[in-house]
Amino acid sequence: MVAGVVDRDEVSRALLRSVGLRVTAPRLAVLHVLQPDGHLDADEVARSVRKRLGTVSTQAVYDILHAFTAAGLLRRVELPGSPARYERRVGDNHHHLVCRSCGDIIDVDCAIGEAPCLTPSDAAGFAVDEAEVIFWGSCPGCRAAGGPDGAPTPPTAT
């Protein structure tokens, strides 16, 4: 085992304890498979966790993801037309660049830094506390594949 891996699990243990969650192997594994800049859906997390631990039910992974989100360890990202994704980067009101072709998601810092970073033209009496911003487009890889004009390649049917 590499020293870095041990250190990382040690950090994860401290993180779990700091929010009052019991340290378990599946919980450590979920923290481990979510990279600092990653955005994985529950099935992707479950697959990666199983690679590390063997049998872990998808329901157990869902429960962990919900507990982590409630505890503020994860942020849940909802994109129209795709399952919710989870990310480790929390609490900074960052936004997302999403590729229409391949679905790649990239973090982008909020220009203002605090929610809500956009003001509605008419708030209609609402106390607005958040503006969810998603920048849709084509990622560099898909632009290159789509030719010099950067036309996006249509999504392949699955």
Ligand SMILES: [Zn+2]
């Ligand atoms: Zn793309």
Ligand SMILES: [Zn+2]
């Ligand atoms: Zn993000």
